[in-house]
Amino acid sequence: MKIRTGFGFDVHRLVEGRDLWLGGIKIEHSMGLLGHSDADVLIHAICDALLGAANMRDIGYHFPDTSGEFEHIDSKILLKKTVALIATKGYTVGNIDATVCAERPKLKNFIPQMQQVLAEVMDVDVEDVSIKATTTERLGFTGREEGISAYAVALISKGL
Template identity: 50%
Template sequence: MRVGIGYDVHRLAPDLKLVLGGVEIPSRQGLIGWSDADVLTHAVMDALLGAAALGDIGQHFPPGDPQLKGISSLILLKRVIEMLKEKGYTVGNVDAVIVAEQPKLMEHINNIRNKLADVMKIDIDAVSVKASTSEQLGFAGREEGMVAWAVATIKEENE
């Protein structure tokens, strides 16, 4: 079994969609990014790539690539899963946390878990997503951006 950690951050701005784990969340602000700016899925991808020693999402999906403009991060996650499969790995589990003051995410967590589990081809019980605040400290506390952390395990397919 191998373990990876992922981190991502995106700035918030008014009049943009907020997508977390492939789920569009009603919000007065959304995240700025080249793709759909799904901070959670980006952290999950980074954790998976790290566990397999395959670099990071910026290496595989560079900002500025015209083919990636506005792309769903779930499509990118699917590509990461294919990369893992090519190296003989499958996902064991993922544990992630989103740090944001607003919006409240509790009612969306199970939908997010389902979407991520479906793309990673694992049981929902192997996907944990939590939401927390930063107690109004730092850029996340000032609602200037959102942060996501993820830890993932991968295993060899025959393990």
């Protein structure tokens, strides 16, 4: 059996007039994230972690923000495509551990739903999707509520 890990990071600016999508769910908030797709920073970080673990470059390489095909796309579709991409090299998702950094909205009540949605998209058990939320204690761009960032680590394997 071969086991590999990967790390992902993403950040998007908060703006008025956009929906806030995190972990594949829409969260009511006064602002949303700006991006070519739905700008779901959590899913984008997970995609990068999976692609990195498989040594398949990054989300921007596979789903460029210069392509009309991906404009306003639901990031759950990108995650599903990412899982299919790593499968072409024989890998399956083992587990995900991710952290979202945001001052507001408070995310703890949304985490179980995010875990369920992401587990379904990746075809893994909900126990294999860990999501945590934190603030930056009002420091930096996140603390000033200018944006939201996310970090993710993925474990993938093949040969089971």
